[in-house]
Amino acid sequence: MRELPCGADLLAIAREVLLAELLPHLPEDKVLAARMVANAMGIAAREAAQDPGWIADARARMATLTGDAAEPLRAFATAIRAGAFDPGTPRHAEAAALLGEITRARVTVSAPRALGKG
Template sequence: MTGQTFGADLLAIARKTLQEEIAPQLSGDQRYQAAMVANACAIAGRELETQALAREAEAGCLEAAQAPSPAALCAAIRAGARDADAPLHAALLRHSLIATYRTRPGALRPTERQQVDALIKDQTT
């Protein structure tokens, strides 16, 4: 088990405890605040879980574009220099899927979620 997974696991336990043990005893604003904290735990856990994947995905985008930095890549895209660049498109899509999973996994289509789940599984095995 990696340190990243352990931290994500701890946050998942904390979130479950908050949702199942503490929040039901609260009402009104306190219950809402507990829900916000639980959501923050979920996001932080997914960020820990995908930290290495996100770094690899960003590096893959820069490599595919042969760009020295994210700013240079953005400038090239804005200038139209990377239109119809299939390897870059694939790298950017992977990066976007990971970023979306981190903050709003429910926004992903089931097939997209499966792709991210497979990436996460691959990094932990």
Template sequence: MRDEPIGEQLLETARNVLREEILPALPPERKHAALMIANAMIIAMRQLKNGEDGERRELRSLQSLLGHAGRDEPAGGAELRRQLTDLDREFAHAIRSGRGDAGVWRDAARQHLLETIRAKVMESNPKYLGEPGR
């Protein structure tokens, strides 16, 4: 178990200091860069909070869609991202080859894309979806 403050809390504190103390003191030409840093920090906070849950859901969805259901899930980290990259390539190839032009597979692929994009936007810009964000 980690002692407090944990990573998410540290990022939140640093972001608050940046926005409340440093940003107001910056010259106008530097404020945009500071706001980009603050936004990157909140995205990192959301990713820390969510862990690998979204990536694991995406992996299971792609495995099911591409006929690989039942495969062992990777422990996480780099192996999880590698498998996702491989399945994303296979998914793109299936779409390019016409598999998604019609039928049940097309509907399942569309649902996968909607859920995946929604999860990514929830981390990067939840206000866009009408969700509360910081």
């Protein structure tokens, strides 16, 4: 029901205008700020375009791993600190895989180049 183009699309096209049309005309001391604005727009656009389903999935898996459905993220972090998922423990591989997936999802938004994308 929302108007098109969507927010992610608007951010992407606005970023293109900023980089291609405005940046070349900015004084040297404003270039860094403009690049930061472009970077922020890129992050926001990727976040808007990402399916947020991974968050609920990750919380559910953390709850299963820790037995804490109320604050699964905190419980997961606390359990890792306590050594509950150290190498050699039964759920080490499961915890490592989950951490890899949630970190990948966040890197995809914040720094896709680190994954060889963008």
